[in-house]
Amino acid sequence: MDFKQYIRVIPDFPQPGIRFKDITTLLKDGPAYHAAIQELAVFAQEVEAEVIAGPEARGFVVGAPLSYEMKIGFVPIRKSGKLPYESIKADYNLEYGKDALAVHVDAIQPGQRVLIADDLLATGGTIETTIQLIEQLGGKVVGAAFLIELGYLDGRSKLGNIPVKSLIQY
Ligand SMILES: O=P(O)(O)OC[C@H]1O[C@H](OP(=O)(O)OP(=O)(O)O)[C@H](O)[C@@H]1O
């Protein structure tokens, strides 16, 4: 399926110069959303993922259905200050700002095979921070799956040897 046709590009959002890739136009199309998750599930099987981790918020709409499809667990990586239990936290930079992510200390078992899922790979700051948190808990990141990859920002370089799957490239 040509998933790119379902993405709406908004110029100058949220800041001048940013071409924002709007995934809501894909999400509202049932067959396209389902096909996208199915394709990422093939990758998740190939890398033998045991759990999916997704960064808030758009990582939830990719990671949660993927974990449901795979019948494996989902770990939310949340923006700082949202998690109720003991957590670890890391700061990071984005294409348009900065933020912090956190995860519960007991979210991942040591040695567990973790696939990270998100809607979009841009500078790689979010994924790099997510990897750092998972590895700090002893998890093994076996792959990273995205709907969209902005190749011109070279986020892949933050992933080292970790296998990457993206359905749409710009
Ligand atoms: O590769 P990067 O440069 O880190 O950018 C990609 C991240 O940016 C967006 O999230 P954002 O922080 O805007 O949050 P949201 O999902 O809550 O909208 C997107 O959903 C990715 O997680």
Ligand SMILES: Nc1ncnc2[nH]cnc12
């Ligand atoms: N250009 C972009 N469009 C949508 N989400 C993003 N996250 C980071 N950069 C983005």
